[in-house]
Amino acid sequence: MKINGVFIDSLGVHLPEWVASAEAEGASDYARGEFAAAGLKGTHVAGDVPAADMAVLAARSAVTRSSAQLEAIDYHVHGSVYYQVPEGAYAPAYVLRELGAGEIPSLDVQQGCNSMLGGLEAAIGQVTGVAKRNNVLITTATNFSTPLINRWGDFGTSSIFSDGAVAAVVNGRGGFAEVRSLASGTLHSLEQWHRGEESLLPPDGSDRKYFNMGERSQYFVDNVMGFAELFEKFGKFDLGIINEAIVDAGLTSEEISKVISINVDKRMTEHALMRPLGIPMDRLVWEYGSSVGHAGGADIFITLEHAVRTGELVPGDHVLMTSQGPGWVCSATVLTIGELPAW
Structure with missing residues (x-):
């Protein structure tokens, strides 16, 4: 939108x-x-x-x-x-x-x-x-x-x-920063990816099970949907959401000055996000986040704060920010930096 x-x-x-x-x-x-x-x-x-x-x-x-x-x-x-x-x-x-x-x-x-x-x-x-x-x-x-x-x-x-x-x-x-657009969606066919075989019933009184998202994900891959189909599905879905945000902002991918995504392996971000969008890797704001770790939903705004505070972002920059979560949900927004705040 x-x-x-x-x-x-x-x-x-x-x-x-x-x-x-x-x-x-x-x-x-x-x-x-x-x-x-x-x-x-x-x-x-x-x-x-x-x-x-x-x-x-x-x-x-x-x-x-x-x-x-x-x-x-x-x-x-x-x-x-x-x-x-x-x-x-x-x-x-x-x-x-x-x-x-x-x-x-x-x-x-x-x-x-x-x-x-x-x-x-x-x-x-x-x-x-x-x-x-x-x-x-x-x-x-x-x-x-x-x-x-x-x-x-x-x-x-x-x-x-x-x-x-x-x-x-x-x-x-x-x-x-002005919010130019925001797009989001839920790819519910991948809901079980982060649930695995966990019960939907209330706890039965037994000891709480070790929380291992990797095991849940592996169960989904082994029993529901293979890696190739999984990556194809969420990759296509995410790029659709992201492109919608860029278009709704009245911009093209060439006009995106900087990209901020969640703090994961840089190679994954390059192959799943930057290359398909045709945006050069030097526009990815990643270096600081590589030392922060993956702090849930906080990643991209922690990076945004650092990039604004240190001058990595400047007035006139169009910034694409995107994140994902269980469900499978994906959102993307485009901001335009209007000024550098006093802080």
């Missing part, structure tokens, strides 16, 4: 302690070698700092940098990836209470690694629709520090799970 009059006013990031992939405890020598070949330099580990608390820290930073005061925030979208709060509790309410925000409406977007773009899509509707919200806060955070997950190997060696948080303030008045 073509977007008019929606802007990203500010961004806030919180990243905990950094750990180099070459020095990772729990990673095999083979995995370390594969990370090096993929260009993945490290990740961030939060330890006993909850994801929801990191979301609060990122939100405080975003609000401090925003042209709006905290009391002017009138809607909140939180993206849940992995564990946020105990079952039956509500993560957005925790974030808002800790932040000291007003008693405003909120939404929990459970789109996994697509959660920030899913949140942006919801925010666009709130700003441009009948609600006419003034300032929408979007947050997401992850903490994979649990014995139930091996961040160094549970999803192969094409990415490393990372802990961290990001927040954005979106409005209809102005900001450093």
